[in-house]
Amino acid sequence: MKDILLEVISLTKRYPASGGGFRAQTVKAVESVNFQLQRGETLGLIGESGCGKSTLGRVLGQLAPATSGQIRFDGRDISKSSRRELRELRQQIQIIFQDPYGSLNPRMTIRDIVVEPLRNFGIARGVEAENIAVRMLNLCGLGRSVLDRYPREFSGGQRQRIGIARALVLKPKFVVADEPVSALDVSIQAQVINLLKDLQRELGMTYLFIGHDMAVVKHVSDRVAVMYLGRVVEIGTMQQVYGNPRHPYTKVLLSSVPIPDPEQERQRTSITLKGALPSPLSPPSGCPFHTRCPWAQLPLCSTVEPASIDVGEGHLSSCHFAVEGVTTTQHKPPFPVTK
Ligand SMILES: Nc1ncnc2c1ncn2[C@@H]1O[C@H](COP(=O)(O)OP(=O)(O)O)[C@@H](O)[C@H]1O
Ligand code: SF4
Ligand SMILES: [Mg+2]
Known part of the structure; x- marks a missing residue:
């Protein structure tokens, strides 16, 4: 039997258009999207810029509410969660962003950046939290020596490793990776992708991997969804979509x-x-x-x-x-x- 972690039913997200005036228009960013994600699998999401990939990722990542439709996570409908439920979900669902610099607070040390989620969710504090953070940083290929340094002291690839450590320190079940390597040098991209795959095996996570580079998405995904103007127009296994596009x-x-x-x-x-x-x-x-x-x-x-x-x-x-x-x-x- 399939072990479904996430099910999306008729999910729609519309934004009010700026300067809409009297006849307010809406941006139809995500329109009636349906799919299921099995526990432990990676669904790649592709499509040209502006077709709604990040919006879908943000709605699934609980950073923006859906306009309509349902998101079922681990067997329950989370589309209309209470504040308390949302807090719990933020622990289980994490987003890794494209820009590893913009998403890290430049005034915080790496220690604070990676320890903060543990503190916020009351999981650990003090030495215990630091030890968990160091273990996570180690998994991401970084040593204890980074703890007292600031994001600006690191290269793009290292910053993305720090961003990944922060996102995964809570051991989320589901991770939205929104173009996590697009801002990195090509030479670094493979390292970060392999890191994400290793961590997935290690921690048993389910990924939505957003990308615009078809080769990168092919490399990481079990299944692939293709988006156009807010809709998923094709979805299938990597072999089906790349080998026999319909x-x-x-x-x-x-x-x-x-x-x-x-x-x-x-x-x-x-x-x-x-x-x-x-x-x-x-x-x-x-x-x-x-x-x-x-x-x-x-x-x-x-x-x-x-x-x-x-x-x-x-x-x-x-x-x-x-x-x-x-x-x-x-x-x-x-x-x-x-x-
Ligand atoms: N906060 C917002 N308010 C209004 N429109 C938005 C907002 N965020 C994204 N959009 C619009 O929604 C559409 C989809 O954007 P996005 O999800 O960022 O696409 P992608 O990630 O595929 O490039 C675009 O037309 C974009 O301009
Ligand atoms: S051929 Fe298919 S994809 Fe092309 S316009 Fe017709 S329905 Fe759409
Ligand atoms: Mg985007």
Whole structure:
């Protein structure tokens, strides 16, 4: 039987648009998202900038309330938690942020940064708290010698290790990692990713790993969800989504990833998207991707919103042509396919 830690049902998050005036508009940042996360697994979340990944992460991380929908965590609905429940949840759910400098208080020593959560939650204080902090820092590859120093004295990679130690010192069950390596040098990225994977094994955590680099997400994820304009348009195992993408948006994202094999790389066709991401204030009608989809069939795609279709073994795609696939001859891309 599946051991589900987190279940998200029709989760929606809208922000009031600034300067909305009389006819207040809303930013549809996350729209009716559904998925489940098994205990101990990593779900990767990809999609271009502005498509709602961080908002979804913040809502799941209890940093922002959902507008509607349900979040079931460890068997109970946490969408409308009381203050006391929220406090307890903040111990079990943690977020690791992209910018390891901005998320660490520059006026606090590393000791205070890592000990603070233990104190705040009444788990330990004094020498005991310090010992727990040092054990966590050790797991993150840092020694006791860092305790009296300040964040500015460390490199980006080391700061991210400190941020990870702070987030994980409470032994959370669920961790949202929001582009945790995007701000780091490529040479450091692999080290931090491997650290996150080792810690997951060690502490048995479940991850939502947000990224825009398809190769990084592929490396860490068991399953992958692809987001476009606030919706999850495709979700499946890493093999299903990367090996047999069934949504045109996923195909486009994958077409821009270089392939290590030179022969395959020569044959790779990069697909260019028309125009910019539409505004989440007024997403397109029908399929939200229809204004940029190289395979869109009008008027079907501009008028009818595609349902989420299971194309096999839990691999879901929200495209009218998910079952037959858009590579068949009837659905040749009519425009820009560039090399
Ligand atoms: N606090 C906020 N208030 C209003 N709009 C927001 C807020 N946070 C994010 N947005 C908007 O929501 C959309 C999704 O943003 P975000 O979740 O940051 O996307 P991503 O992480 O995929 O880049 C964007 O259009 C963004 O401008
Ligand atoms: S439903 Fe139509 S527009 Fe949307 S992704 Fe599929 S083919 Fe493209
Ligand atoms: Mg983001």
